[in-house]
Amino acid sequence: MATxxxxxxxxxxxxxxxxxxxGWGLRSGxxxxxxxxxxxxxxxxAFCDIFHQKESGWRECSSCGKHLHCGCIASKxxxxxxxxxxxxxxxxxxxxxxxxxxxxxxxxxxxxxxQGVFAxxxxxxxxxxxxxxxxxxxxxxxxxxxxxxIDVGAFVKGKGMSNVDVEQSESEIRSFGHIKWEQQSxxxxxxxxxxxxxxxxxxxxxxxxxxxxxxxxxxxxxxxxQACLSMSLGNTNQVxxxxxxxxxxxxxxxxxxACSVAEGKDxxxxxxxxxxxxxARFLAKPPKTSNRAFSDASRxxxxxxxxxxxxxxxxxxxxPRYWPRITDQELQQISGDSNSTIVPLFExxxxxxxAGRIGRLVLPKACAEAYxxxxxxxxxxxxxxxxxxxxxxxxQFRFWPNNNSRMYVLEGVTPCIQSLQLQAGDTVxxxxxxxxxxxxxxxxxxxxxxxxxxxxxxxxxxxxxxxxTLFSGVNENISTVSGYSGFLRSLKGAMDPYLSSQxxxxxxxxxxxxxxxxxxxxxGLQLQPLxxxxxxxxxxSRRFLMDTEDALELKLTWExxxxxxxxxxxxxxxxxxxxxxxxxxxxxxxxxxxxTIFTARSSGEQDQWVQCDDCLKWRRLPxxxxxxxxxxxxxxTWDPKRSSCSAPDELSHKEMQILLRQYEDLRRQRMSASFxxxxxxxxxxxxxxxxxxxxLGDAGNQATTPYATTTKHPRHxxxxxxxxxxxxxxxxxxxxxxxxxxxxxxxxxxRFKTLMMRKKKRxxxxxxxxxxxxxxxxxxxxxxxxxxxxxxxQHLDPHQENEFGQESGKSIIEQLETSKGHIDLNCHPGSNxxxxxxxxxxxxxxxxxxAYRPLETYLKQNGLxxxxxxxxxxxxxxxxxxxxxxxxxxxxAPDEGHFASEEQExxxxxxxxxxxxxxxxx
DNA sequence: TCTCTGCATGGATCA
DNA sequence: GATCCATGCAGAGAA
Numbered sequence: 002m003a004t005x006x007x008x009x010x011x012x013x014x015x016x017x018x019x020x021x022x023x024g025w026g027l028r029s030g031x032x033x034x035x036x037x038x039x040x041x042x043x044x045x046x047a048f049c050d051i052f053h054q055k056e057s058g059w060r061e062c063s064s065c066g067k068h069l070h071c072g073c074i075a076s077k078x079x080x081x082x083x084x085x086x087x088x089x090x091x092x093x094x095x096x097x098x099x100x101x102x103x104x105x106x107x108x109x110x111x112x113x114x115x116q117g118v119f120a121x122x123x124x125x126x127x128x129x130x131x132x133x134x135x136x137x138x139x140x141x142x143x144x145x146x147x148x149x150x151i152d153v154g155a156f157v158k159g160k161g162m163s164n165v166d167v168e169q170s171e172s173e174i175r176s177f178g179h180i181k182w183e184q185q186s187x188x189x190x191x192x193x194x195x196x197x198x199x200x201x202x203x204x205x206x207x208x209x210x211x212x213x214x215x216x217x218x219x220x221x222x223x224x225x226x227q228a229c230l231s232m233s234l235g236n237t238n239q240v241x242x243x244x245x246x247x248x249x250x251x252x253x254x255x256x257x258x259a260c261s262v263a264e265g266k267d268x269x270x271x272x273x274x275x276x277x278x279x280x281a282r283f284l285a286k287p288p289k290t291s292n293r294a295f296s297d298a299s300r301x302x303x304x305x306x307x308x309x310x311x312x313x314x315x316x317x318x319x320x321p322r323y324w325p326r327i328t329d330q331e332l333q334q335i336s337g338d339s340n341s342t343i344v345p346l347f348e349x350x351x352x353x354x355x356a357g358r359i360g361r362l363v364l365p366k367a368c369a370e371a372y373x374x375x376x377x378x379x380x381x382x383x384x385x386x387x388x389x390x391x392x393x394x395x396x397q398f399r400f401w402p403n404n405n406s407r408m409y410v411l412e413g414v415t416p417c418i419q420s421l422q423l424q425a426g427d428t429v430x431x432x433x434x435x436x437x438x439x440x441x442x443x444x445x446x447x448x449x450x451x452x453x454x455x456x457x458x459x460x461x462x463x464x465x466x467x468x469x470t471l472f473s474g475v476n477e478n479i480s481t482v483s484g485y486s487g488f489l490r491s492l493k494g495a496m497d498p499y500l501s502s503q504x505x506x507x508x509x510x511x512x513x514x515x516x517x518x519x520x521x522x523x524x525g526l527q528l529q530p531l532x533x534x535x536x537x538x539x540x541x542s543r544r545f546l547m548d549t550e551d552a553l554e555l556k557l558t559w560e561x562x563x564x565x566x567x568x569x570x571x572x573x574x575x576x577x578x579x580x581x582x583x584x585x586x587x588x589x590x591x592x593x594x595x596x597t598i599f600t601a602r603s604s605g606e607q608d609q610w611v612q613c614d615d616c617l618k619w620r621r622l623p624x625x626x627x628x629x630x631x632x633x634x635x636x637x638t639w640d641p642k643r644s645s646c647s648a649p650d651e652l653s654h655k656e657m658q659i660l661l662r663q664y665e666d667l668r669r670q671r672m673s674a675s676f677x678x679x680x681x682x683x684x685x686x687x688x689x690x691x692x693x694x695x696x697l698g699d700a701g702n703q704a705t706t707p708y709a710t711t712t713k714h715p716r717h718x719x720x721x722x723x724x725x726x727x728x729x730x731x732x733x734x735x736x737x738x739x740x741x742x743x744x745x746x747x748x749x750x751x752r753f754k755t756l757m758m759r760k761k762k763r764x765x766x767x768x769x770x771x772x773x774x775x776x777x778x779x780x781x782x783x784x785x786x787x788x789x790x791x792x793x794x795q796h797l798d799p800h801q802e803n804e805f806g807q808e809s810g811k812s813i814i815e816q817l818e819t820s821k822g823h824i825d826l827n828c829h830p831g832s833n834x835x836x837x838x839x840x841x842x843x844x845x846x847x848x849x850x851x852a853y854r855p856l857e858t859y860l861k862q863n864g865l866x867x868x869x870x871x872x873x874x875x876x877x878x879x880x881x882x883x884x885x886x887x888x889x890x891x892x893x894a895p896d897e898g899h900f901a902s903e904e905q906e907x908x909x910x911x912x913x914x915x916x917x918x919x920x921x922x923x
Numbered sequence: 924t925c926t927c928t929g930c931a932t933g934g935a936t937c938a
Numbered sequence: 939g940a941t942c943c944a945t946g947c948a949g950a951g952a953a
Contacts (some may be wrong), residue, residue, distance in 0.1 A: 359927080404940090928949075932947095935942080
């Protein structure tokens, strides 16, 4: 064991006693740590090197053996010994900002008080804390730092400190950069004392914290400790002569996470952390995975984190979901103008039974045992809890045995719940007012809330909710689109009030935020709340089943949200193959785009319509344009005549309204249809069905194959099961076996066969010279073509395909090969062997393109003009015709798009050509 | 018949 | 596998 001299030279301790030997640490002005094993928060080991020097460069808590590492670097980094004592990780040392950056606490405090006082506290160890008084200490001195002069004399006088104390403390303050040591209550888990987020350095290090990490996770605890060890006491160059101080007066940063036994003694005697720093910040636990991808800017955009790590009383380590998330407003509301200290204890999202008429609020066991009076009898004890308005509510705090454990409940909460108009999903927070010890119950309404996952809580609290958390993949790149704040503002409405509250600070406006929903900004995109972990969607648990409308809305809105995702601008994807699936992988996260609607002309040509954010006029755009979140007429480079908001609408207001109304109706219809289909599928799917699907494999694959949403088929949208949408874009992705009977292949085959059948039929009529040659194929095709019957179309199997007439079919294929290049033999009705020997290339998409090309066009291109006239007369009842755009033809052929029936989809490929048939996609 | 009470159940999560 | 906890449920008592 390599014991070092305490970094705090004033301490003078070179051989830490047993009371030191607890793993924990401090970061520069940011937070204190909890011993990962013993749970002590206030060991006075702040600046002492008490860890084993391991060969690996890691240090180990001499007490509990937990490894600690600097929080600034995710990977292992060795430590270096500082001249002033203590250790510092290499990573931190290389980072001129991280360790030496003046404490945000000090900075903030100085900025507010011009005093170099800074609350720090010591605390007794867990084992002997019951009778070990925390030595409160204050320092009095005037010292000059690089930026400011500190005068803490007034404070010291106020504390009645002796000159000796002052002298001792003076060095402490010098060394620690304007810090006042003071006994501190353990109310807050981790605190950042800044009013504003100070930047990435601290946050990134803070982000290393984790509840579990503190307690059990050794690997993570390493990160914690490294943060400790890398803490800076200010610029070491500024560390002046250090004088000794008694170990009993070893300073500690006033950061809670106290041991429990001393609760109620020390903390209530101590000056409040909040009293000293009325706007103390709660910070939170970090994600398990340190994620530094979150940009500095984005981190700095989360200034008001209030995820308070609850006091570790009774060593109960609460699940993060119970960590109280309290906003400034809530704090102020609870505390009022008094100097009382608010100790956020825990919170709970009300379940249905909690908010129900039973009047029982189930309390998390750990919370109940930690913060509520101990009870030994099931009858429990009456408990008076005050709400934020000061009204006192009387509950019965009790428990009943449950699985060799206890289930704690608050009974009689109905009047309170009703009074506060709380519902399931709302959150109640329990806090304690010190020193009075009163329990206070606050609440948050759950409008559009997102009960965050534990990891999300952590990540958000640490400003690292990046790729792996709630808003996966969404980070600062958003700012390249519409401004990060705008993005966050958009997110706000869908997030937990807590997070929303954080985001509020990035946007001065506290007004209600609506999601931009494509071209209809007035429609709030109802992004539904995320549920906790996997208990939300798709769970079999009854308790989480949503009613049909909710489910419908949830499904659809997420689809809609998904629609708005765009590949990151100017980002080139790399193609990776995962389980034989080629996936476009972007380095950058997706961005939100603007939603548009699409229309199709009779010629099959499509238009995209977008609404200007400023003038709300609709502009026609090419279909292949991807728009970012904000779009105005000035961005209309495709139509210079309408590149200004002053330019008139291309369509009249009425026409556009009709278009939009029809579009919306159609959307709803499709939503309902989709939902009904899903519901029926779900209803029909039992375990047997699932098992059968699993056995069949194919069905399973279909069930699990995500719909590929491609920008190449803008008329289609997520959820569309048409062949275009279920086919990997750009011909990428796995090729199907020629004998594959999956939906994709069968549809391709059907469509191709029908197409070819018609073509062949016409050709056979016209080309008498080839009549005999094609007659054989044609006759068979006539049989199958009668198949325009469902039977013929749907029961097509590979064997039948082989009978399809290889010779004739081959000639057709050859034609296509000649014109289109390689043919996807997967789609060749009778070329199984070939496909296996020669991997197809893009031909399926070619066929699809042909198949989806308006038949009229196709026929014309193939010299089958006589068919064209027929096709235009075939309508699709499910499509609607939009007002004709100026300059458009008068053709009224309906579109065969994915609004068409399945039969049309399969058989009537020539139904394309709807005039201005709207479809939505992004 | 409704409400309350105490406990059981089982899915989700944790270790 | 253990534990938590949301919810169900049966029995008792009240309306």
